[in-house]
Amino acid sequence: MKTGKLVSRVITGFCLILLLFLVPVLVGVNFLYQWSTPTLDLFLDHPGSSTISSVFAGGEADKAGIIAGDVILSIDDVTFNRWSSPQIGHTHIFLVERRGTTLEVPLKSVRLLQMNVFVLTGSSIMALIFWMIGGYLLIRKFWNEEIQLVFLLFQIIPAAILLPLSLQIEWNYPVGMQIVTKIAAILIAPIFLNLTLSHPIRLGKKAQRLSLRIAIFGTLLIITWGWITGRSWGQKAVITYTTLLFSLAFVFLAYSYQYHGSPDSRRRVRVALFCLLTAATPFILFYLIPRSFGSHIYLPGWIACLFFVLAPIGYLFSTLYFNLYGIDRLINRTLVYILLSMGIFAIYLIPYGFFYRFIPSNLFTQLVIIFSLTIWIGWTFDWLRSHAQRFVDRMVYGGWYDFPNVVETISNALARSTTRNQIRIVLTIQVPRMMRLSDSILWIGNKEEPFTSHQSMETSSFRYLFKTDIPAIWTVTSHSDGDDLSAIDHRILNTLAQQAEIALNNALAIEALEYQLNEIRTSREILSHTQRQLLRSREEERSRLARDLHDSPIQALVGMNIQVGLLLRQEGLEEATRQSLSDMRAEIRQLSDELRQICADLRPPMLDALGLSSALHSLAIEWSKQAGIKVKLDLCDDSKTRQLPGEVTVNIYRVAQEALSNISKHARAKLVIINLSLDDARLVMTIEDDGVGFEPPDTLQGLTAHSHFGLAGMRERINLIGGEWAVESLPQKGTIVRVVWEGNRIHNG
The missing domain is CATH 1.20.1070 (Rhopdopsin 7-helix transmembrane proteins)
Structure with missing residues (x-):
């Protein structure tokens, strides 16, 4: 069997x-037959007819003046229906009838190939x-x-x-x-x-x-x-x-x-x-x-x-x-066989032309030549094919796939890869697709997890161990059609693996930097949260102190003032005693006023009672009296500001306090303009003066480095409530402090 x-x-x-x-033999025989067969370059109405239907444009008949409709009577004094085949290149005398007139026309025969x-x-x-x-x-x-x-x-x-x-x-x-x-x-x-x-x-x-x-x-x-x-x-x-x-x-x-x-x-x-x-x-x-x-x-x-x-x-x-x-490998191989076919085609034509010219046109001899050429081409076909393949591989592509394009494309992709996943996509998807690989695996572990045998590919033809801080191995199997990897394939893969190693090291460095940045970001968030808690605690402590001062010492002073007043109304007091009581009452009133001012500084009563606009109005009027600087106010209605969170209103108020304090100390201004607007949960406050101005630093560190602690404090306060703070100033051009806060940005501590 x-x-x-x-x-x-x-x-x-x-x-x-x-x-x-x-097929190649049939093509060759067809070329040889048409090359060696004579004919006339004119067309008859139908087989057996002597009437010319058309002539070959630009051919011998056209040049001789033969036109459609002519009737062939005889050729070389032989009637047309008895005339035998012409000879290539021989001139024949045609007797034709054209519209009742008989004409003699010399016409040269041509090859059927023409x-x-x-x-x-x-x-x-x-x-x-x-x-x-x-x-x-x-x-x-x-x-x-x-x-x-x-x-x-x-x-x-x-x-x-x-x-x-x-x-x-x-x-x-x-x-x-x-x-x-x-x-x-x-x-x-x-x-x-x-x-x-x-x-x-x-x-x-x-x-x-x-x-x-x-x-x-x-x-x-x-x-x-x-x-x-x-x-x-x-x-x-x-x-x-x-x-x-x-x-x-x-x-x-x-x-x-x-x-x-x-x-x-x-x-x-x-x-x-x-x-x-x-x-x-x-x-x-x-x-x-x-x-x-x-x-x-x-x-x-x-x-x-x-x-x-x-x-x-x-x-x-x-x-x-x-x-x-x-x-x-079809595209590459097709190109090879196209070149090979063209070569074989040329090999057929050249010997045919040579033998036709120098040896007798005998059918047996021609068949022997055709058979000999066919055997010779068949014997040398593999040698011709291998050399044509090598030529295409080296001169056109460098292999059965486009090596330069693979290296260029993958190198660019790896250069743009900044994460493990991007590198994995390049090595396990792009490389197999471009190099026609059946499979590719990139394993990336960690320092505590070594590469184990069950994770590797037992049938891998290529394996590369990356020299990185963590274990990583790239394994590749054979080509998708089952062919093993060649030496050139290994060289290409080694080149790509080395570039992937650099990309992986860069990705790991970026991961480390991102980890550190996340740590810094977390620390800053914790610090910011702590600062908010500190400010909130400080404001709460101030509010408690203001209440305690108002409920205890100030009330006691009010009682003492009343009692001293009652004593002054008694009759029979000596003048010296009366004067002492009057002086004591004045001191009690002064102490009471100072304590009330301290309470107002600790927690403005109007801020809670009426709203931010009223508190700023009171602050500006009182400050203008003390500093002797004119203040122009443009404040929104308190009905809007009462809806603001307490943390926001108190910090906005503190910024206004600090800004007015800086103006009175450094600006030498004559006019201050305070604007406060609140539209669609967006609050904007600007405090502008016409003082001497200065050149403000761009960063918070720059503010503290130049001893602008008041400005730095303003910025920290506004940042903690999720707002935006900015200062605009130039020497001799005055200063503008701007605060913007939107309702969806508040930080809830």
């Missing part, structure tokens, strides 16, 4: 390898693209059944349409070339049906598929024999047979797509079918159908060929995009 399978595989492989040479240069080049390129894509798929996955069937399709399709597409005139090829074309054409449908039977899923049982294949290929043999031998029923049988098989194939494909296809296979089928329809629609509508009905208006063959190559390109795209068969 094993021997039978081995023999079958050997025979299959040998046949597939032989088919690899079918008539078909565009369509021949287009069809040859189309055929070589089919051949190149099919050949590469076969070489990449030689024993894959679907790939073998696709390869067969991509060889017989160009073999079937190459010859018809490479002519723009009616012409009969040699019998051998016609037979090859017919066999290839009739094989397309059964191979396509065979492909849909097994892919994307296997339909039916193995025995059922085998029976269907026997029936298909058995019928194929009979129909092919009838078509090639020219039986009357042969052509109709071929059309019916091909139509039936294609219909069955699309039914099988639709069934697999609808009921058994996976999402990826469905997307792949959609892309391939879309490209197939895009290729076939203009080819069928604008080229095949018009030519089948004998119309002279149809799409040029070389343009039709360009549309037709969309079919293999669509399959190639779906193969690459959906990662079919793991072909991840």
